[in-house]
Amino acid sequence: MPVDVGLARLSNDLIAGGIVAYSVAFLGFALDAAFGEGFDKKASASAEQAVVPAQVPALVGASTAGSLPEGSTSADATGAAAGAGAADGAGARGASTSSDKYKLPRRSGLFAVVCTVIGWLLEGGAILSRGLSVHRLPWGNMYEFTLALTFASVTAFLVLMTRQRARFLGVFLMAPVVLALGLAVLVLYVPAAPLMPALHSYWLAIHVTAAIVASGVFIVGTAATVMFLIADRYALAAAAGKPVRFTGLARMMPDRDVLDRTAYRAYAFAFPIWTFAVIAGAIWAEYAWGHYWQWDPKETWAFITWVVYAGYLHARATAGWRGRKAAYVAMLGFATILFNFFVVNIFISGMHSYAGV
Amino acid sequence: MSDTHVDIDEDALSAEVSKLDTIPESPDEYGTRQRARRTPGGSAMSVLRWAWYSLTSMRTALILLFLLALASVPGSILPQRGGSDPLRVSDYYAKHPTLAPILDHLGLFNVFGSAWFAAIYLLLFISLAGCVLPRSRRHLRAMRLRPPAAPRNISRLPVSTSWHTDQSPDDALGRAHELLRRKHFRADRADNVDSRADRADNVDSRADRADNVDFRADRADTVDSRADRGTGPTSSVNAEKGHLRETGNLLFHVSLLVVLVGIALTSVFGFTGSALVKEHDGFTDTTIDYDSFSPGRFVNIDKLPPFSFTLNKFEATYQRGGPANGDANSFAANVSWQPSLGAPPRDYTIEVNHPLSTQGTNVYLANHGYAPHFIVRDGSGHSFDETVPFIPQPGTSQYDGVVKLPDAKPQQLGITGIFLPTASANPVNGMPTSIFPAPDNPAVVIGVFSGDLGLNSGLPQSVYALDTAKMSRIATTTLRPGDTLTLPNGAGTVTFVGYDQWAAFNITHDPGKPVVFGAVCATVLGLVMSLAIRRRRLWVRASRDDSGRTLVEVGGLTRTDASGGFEDEFKRLVTALQSVVPPTAQDG
Numbered sequence: 005m006p007v008d009v010g011l012a013r014l015s016n017d018l019i020a021g022g023i024v025a026y027s028v029a030f031l032g033f034a035l036d037a038a039f040g041e042g043f044d045k046k047a048s049a050s051a052e053q054a055v056v057p058a059q060v061p062a063l064v065g066a067s068t069a070g071s072l073p074e075g076s077t078s079a080d081a082t083g084a085a086a087g088a089g090a091a092d093g094a095g096a097r098g099a100s101t102s103s104d105k106y107k108l109p110r111r112s113g114l115f116a117v118v119c120t121v122i123g124w125l126l127e128g129g130a131i132l133s134r135g136l137s138v139h140r141l142p143w144g145n146m147y148e149f150t151l152a153l154t155f156a157s158v159t160a161f162l163v164l165m166t167r168q169r170a171r172f173l174g175v176f177l178m179a180p181v182v183l184a185l186g187l188a189v190l191v192l193y194v195p196a197a198p199l200m201p202a203l204h205s206y207w208l209a210i211h212v213t214a215a216i217v218a219s220g221v222f223i224v225g226t227a228a229t230v231m232f233l234i235a236d237r238y239a240l241a242a243a244a245g246k247p248v249r250f251t252g253l254a255r256m257m258p259d260r261d262v263l264d265r266t267a268y269r270a271y272a273f274a275f276p277i278w279t280f281a282v283i284a285g286a287i288w289a290e291y292a293w294g295h296y297w298q299w300d301p302k303e304t305w306a307f308i309t310w311v312v313y314a315g316y317l318h319a320r321a322t323a324g325w326r327g328r329k330a331a332y333v334a335m336l337g338f339a340t341i342l343f344n345f346f347v348v349n350i351f352i353s354g355m356h357s358y359a360g361v
Numbered sequence: 362m363s364d365t366h367v368d369i370d371e372d373a374l375s376a377e378v379s380k381l382d383t384i385p386e387s388p389d390e391y392g393t394r395q396r397a398r399r400t401p402g403g404s405a406m407s408v409l410r411w412a413w414y415s416l417t418s419m420r421t422a423l424i425l426l427f428l429l430a431l432a433s434v435p436g437s438i439l440p441q442r443g444g445s446d447p448l449r450v451s452d453y454y455a456k457h458p459t460l461a462p463i464l465d466h467l468g469l470f471n472v473f474g475s476a477w478f479a480a481i482y483l484l485l486f487i488s489l490a491g492c493v494l495p496r497s498r499r500h501l502r503a504m505r506l507r508p509p510a511a512p513r514n515i516s517r518l519p520v521s522t523s524w525h526t527d528q529s530p531d532d533a534l535g536r537a538h539e540l541l542r543r544k545h546f547r548a549d550r551a552d553n554v555d556s557r558a559d560r561a562d563n564v565d566s567r568a569d570r571a572d573n574v575d576f577r578a579d580r581a582d583t584v585d586s587r588a589d590r591g592t593g594p595t596s597s598v599n600a601e602k603g604h605l606r607e608t609g610n611l612l613f614h615v616s617l618l619v620v621l622v623g624i625a626l627t628s629v630f631g632f633t634g635s636a637l638v639k640e641h642d643g644f645t646d647t648t649i650d651y652d653s654f655s656p657g658r659f660v661n662i663d664k665l666p667p668f669s670f671t672l673n674k675f676e677a678t679y680q681r682g683g684p685a686n687g688d689a690n691s692f693a694a695n696v697s698w699q700p701s702l703g704a705p706p707r708d709y710t711i712e713v714n715h716p717l718s719t720q721g722t723n724v725y726l727a728n729h730g731y732a733p734h735f736i737v738r739d740g741s742g743h744s745f746d747e748t749v750p751f752i753p754q755p756g757t758s759q760y761d762g763v764v765k766l767p768d769a770k771p772q773q774l775g776i777t778g779i780f781l782p783t784a785s786a787n788p789v790n791g792m793p794t795s796i797f798p799a800p801d802n803p804a805v806v807i808g809v810f811s812g813d814l815g816l817n818s819g820l821p822q823s824v825y826a827l828d829t830a831k832m833s834r835i836a837t838t839t840l841r842p843g844d845t846l847t848l849p850n851g852a853g854t855v856t857f858v859g860y861d862q863w864a865a866f867n868i869t870h871d872p873g874k875p876v877v878f879g880a881v882c883a884t885v886l887g888l889v890m891s892l893a894i895r896r897r898r899l900w901v902r903a904s905r906d907d908s909g910r911t912l913v914e915v916g917g918l919t920r921t922d923a924s925g926g927f928e929d930e931f932k933r934l935v936t937a938l939q940s941v942v943p944p945t946a947q948d949g
């Protein structure tokens with residue numbers, strides 16, 4: 005079937021709009037982070053306890069539980085909890101901290117989220133119209149793959165925001181997203197065209213889709229890990245009594261534990277999907293070539309990524325490795341994804357020659 | 362064992378948290394094991410034990426995982442002998458004449474088959490087996506144990522709450538017990554137990570300390586004798602949920618071992634080979650009929666599955682018109698095959714994603730092309746009938762090949778040819794080229810050489826290339842089916858009769874494949890279970906306080922390393938508990 009040129013052009017316009025929206029979102033998140041109320045450590049630590057059911061009189065978080073005298077009446081307990089500030093993670097925040105000074109940035113945070121959603125819709129439209137214009141899943145070359153990948157990570161970010169406080173990831177996520185999309189449009193762009201026949205297979209569709217979703221979520225995890233490493237550095241410097249520069253940057257970071265846990269969640273979600281992607285690829289190879297595993301460079305790097313993230317999960321469970329060292333392992337995992345995408349696709353030839361650049 | 366009571370020393374709480382798994386490295390347990398690990402000691406036995414514990418530690422697994430990743434890197438960057446294009450190795454030799462032999466010596470052109478790569482993954486898998494099999498045993502035992510008793514001070518648990526109720530403690534606990542069971546907690550009631558007995562029993566769902574199990578039984582009697590030390594007996598519900606996390610984790614790791622077993626099965630009992638078959642020709646599963654064949658270590662090549670097939674017809678269809686003009690739509694090899702000699706032949710169509718399977722052996726369609734049919738008459742009037750497979754030229758729809766006639770007289774003849782399925786004149790230079798892969802207007806462009814084919818030089822020669830060093834070109838022309846070229850000086854004639862097609866097949870016998878496939882599915886299942894399920898414990902205690910009212914305390918514990926979110930669940934549980942054990946009015 006011929007390429008629908010009108011739809012292909014629409015796709016290009018939509019992606020341009022998407023990039024603009026994401027860039028504005030990035031600025032909004034940056035404003036929010038730099039001048040906003042900051043991420044109160046305790047509040048974000050107990051972010052998951054956001055809504056305290058009315059009929060629970062004295063639910064206390066870890067921080068205050070220890071201070072409760074045994075056998076205290078529940079009225080005491082409520083007082084203690086509120087006094088210790090654990091409850092302010094919940095409703096208190098919205099109402100009581102609205103001094104004028106913070107109004108603009110807090111709005112900019114909200115504004116950034118709205119822009120992200122708009123950009124996300126535009127990008128989704130771009131991917132959809134590209135797919136319709138060529139009558140296939142639009143992830144057949146590096147340009148399309150980059151679009152799908154960034155779309156997956158923004159989706160993951162939005163979903164995460166509905167489940168926990170995750171707006172703090174905005175700056176560190178939107179920056180690479182905008183960068184990647186700029187690269188896609190300026191360098192990797194190829195006009196809409198049908199796919200080479202070797203790529204017609206639904207196992208391939210499953211395999212690539214899974215790889216995109218997993219990589220997209222790995223990106224979100226990486227953003228959290230980068231923030232964790234920065235926050236950790238500040239915390240270490242502060243603990244050692246060293247002067248801490250750029251305190252603004254430190255202030256925009258939530259608690260280290262929150263960052264670490266957010267990153268872990270992302271990796272733990274993405275890892276089984278990545279595992280599945282590798283397996284689906286093997287099944288496809290089995291159909292196509294009669295060999296499920298041939299150590300083709302792309303396969304090899306998918307395997308390396310898998311091994312490194314398995315290493316991360318182990319590091320996190322091993323005394324002496326959790327924290328910083330585990331975070332480095334996760335960064336290494338992300339580096340292997342980048343290597344696979346840029347270096348292997350472009351410079352190392354193998355059977356997966358679909359880079360289209 | 363609802364009579365197991367007792368209490369956690371609060372300081373041991375963090376240690377307790379990590380005990381929600383069978384992870385081998387919690388700090389306060391395994392004292393002896395730890396010591397064995399750190400110090401090799403003097404005797405051979407203790408050195409061995411130390412080596413074994415070190416090998417099976419998580420830290421070692423971590424390091425081996427890194428080594429495995431690192432070791433794979435050169436395999437993806439340097440050309441590999443077993444890879445998609447082995448010729449690149451010789452290219453590399455030509456380009457880097459000094460470096461290449463060194464790399465070769467280190468096994469870097471065959472990384473994934475090298476001894477050191479095997480050493481890494483074998484060590485990793487021994488470590489895995491040594492770690493996971495005992496863990497599985499412990500876990501099986503832990504699955505049968507009842508939830509541990511409530512700690513003395515529930516409010517010191519990471520999450521806890523309390524409220525007064527108008528119900529009696531007995532009632533409240535009854536309802537809590539029922540609710541938790543309904544929510545699939547493994548829940549026990551422990552009535553009137555002293556909350557200050559020895560913590561040792563409690564410690565664990567971790568049946569891993571073999572002695573601990575016995576401990577429990579031994580201590581049952583000590584409990585009463587100590588009752589006087591506590592604040593008096595209390596009753597509680599002890600609940601626990603999420604053993605499936607550990608089950609999933611073990612399933613995952615054990616499946617990895619099974620994957621390796623499957624791969625080993627194939628490399629030992631499997632084989633793979635390829636064969637090019639022309640239309641009307643047959644293939645029999647014997648080593649002579651293979652163009653290339655690599656058997657596993659224990660494959661008896663005299664006992665290959667006795668099947669055979671004949672390629673009746675090869676059919677390809679192509680996209681006509683549009684931007685994808687000329688792209689292949691389908692390939693089909695129509696064969697008649699017999700599972701064994703003398704069996705009645707059956708018809709089958711082998712397609713790209715549709716192999717022929719028999720006796721655990723699969724025949725895949727891998728490639729196809731044309732085999733032009735020539736009749737060559739030499740100067741002495743002798744005639745040769747040759748149908749020769751021509752090989753597709755990447756990026757074009759042309760096929761190249763050569764015909765060698767070492768027996769031609771008076772001189773040997775050689776023909777280089779290009780088969781053009783749809784011949785057309787190149788608009789730029791007028792040269793014949795093929796503009797479509799289907800045989801719409803077939804033609805063959807040939808160059809005829811006479812002289813010495815060089816077959817006796819002793820050097821191996823490709824059947825697809827002509828060494829023209831000692832030959833001279835005597836004719837060049839384009840022939841259509843039925844055309845005959847008369848060679849100059851009475852050297853004879855060349856007739857292009859027509860063409861057949863050929864298909865190339867990959868033939869593999871992969872006995873480990875079902876094993877690998879099953880295990881790989883199990884790894885995903887195990888992973889999802891292991892990463893999505895949370896292991897947690899919950900205790901509910903109800904007692905009369907000094908004022909005679911019923912105080913309900915609820916506390917919970919989960920693994921610190923889990924991804925969080927337990928607080929939410931705890932809150933929901935508390936809400937549910939309060940709907941069956943409502944707080945006294947003035948509390949609300």
Ligand code: HEM
Pocket residue numbers: 313314317318320321382383384385417418419420422426485486488489490492493610614617888891892922
């Ligand atoms: C072939 C090599 C191995 C791979 C690919 C691998 C992979 C994994 C993965 C992906 C996890 C995450 C699942 C989870 O967190 O629950 C995990 C967890 C775990 N692995 Fe392995 N593993 C390997 C070898 C080993 C070995 C040799 C040991 C024993 C020392 C081991 C012990 C554990 C333990 C105790 C956990 C649980 C950690 C936790 O719950 O956070 N693994 N492994």
